[in-house]
Amino acid sequence: MLCDWLHLGPQEWLQFVNKEVKVKAGNDDELRGWLHTVDPVSASLVLVTFGHQGASVVVLMGHAVRELQVLREADEVTSQRLRTCFLPHRKPRLEP
Amino acid sequence: SIPTSAASHDTEQLQEEQRVRSMLRENFLRCLLSVNNKKVHFHMLEKVNVEATFGSSDIDVLNFQVSDLHTPIGVQKEALIRSRDVISFTFDL
Amino acid sequence: SFLRSSVAPPTERPGERRAAEMKKLYGDDAPKILAMEAAMQLTFDRNCDLKQPNYWPVIPLKL
Missing domain, CATH: 2.30.30.100 (SH3 type barrels.)
Structure with a gap:
């Protein structure tokens, strides 16, 4: 969908959260990833792709978004990873 | 005067929008902190x-x-x- | 309340307007968001004071 991305509201941005999206940005870039969140101040997107080890994150500036397309919804496992990937890590501490 | 049901409906909608905006913003700030x-x-x-x-x-x-x-x-x-x-x-x- | 609303000078404590704006945007979560933002801005300001970074590139890029 072609959209005036900068001027959407929280509810509209929320519709894309937790979805895999394809975004056209800048002049001729195309990005793909799971949409973690949209900053309501700058309309910037946080896109996450998961690999074997960890995850790769792209922060895409709201002003650069040209076109956005939803590819698919996240399954339960992906949703869970998306929800927790920026939370401070709490490693279990083994006290003697 | 505004009927109470319409007024409370508007309040609910506003609160829902605030809730969504807060969640989106908090997640974004957490992401920036993680960098x-x-x-x-x-x-x-x-x-x-x-x-x-x-x-x-x-x-x-x-x-x-x-x-x-x-x-x-x-x-x-x-x-x-x-x-x-x-x-x-x-x-x- | 008559004295307060009409006679008292229109004082506004610093941050009051911002707090009101934040309340309108974020509702009950406003204090939490405000606190997170304050901490982040403080880090940014402190780093800029300490490191005195210059803009790169010097002239903004154009599309």
Whole structure:
């Protein structure tokens, strides 16, 4: 969908959260990833792709978004990873 | 006067929008905090690509404060990058 | 309340307007968001004071 991305509201941005999206940005870039969140101040997107080890994150500036397309919804496992990937890590501490 | 049901419906809608906005913003701020001290790759306008160590961002997301910025003509120890010049930046978790 | 609303000078404590704006945007979560933003801005300001970074590139890029 072609959209005036900068001027959407929280509810509209929320519709894309937790979805895999394809975004056209800048002049001729195309990005793909799971949409973690949209900053309501700058309309910037946080896109996450998961690999074997960890995850790769792209922060895409709201002003650069040209076109956005939803590819698919996240399954339960992906949703869970998306929800927790920026939370401070709490490693279990083994006290003697 | 406004019927009570309509008024409370509006209040509910406003509160729902505030709740969503808060969640989106909190998640974004957490993401920015997680970049601290990480190697980032900036993809900028005019096909400019640079690497740096991420420091911090102002809350309006207008500027990124970075260190060890590898510019095409050398390393700049400390730098500010305008978000207007940036298309995206990438880092690993 | 008559004295307060009409006679008292229109004082506004610093941050009061911002707090009101934040309340309108974020509702009950406003204090939490405000606190997170304050911490982040403080880090940014402190780093800029300490490291005195210059803009790169010097002239903004154009599309």
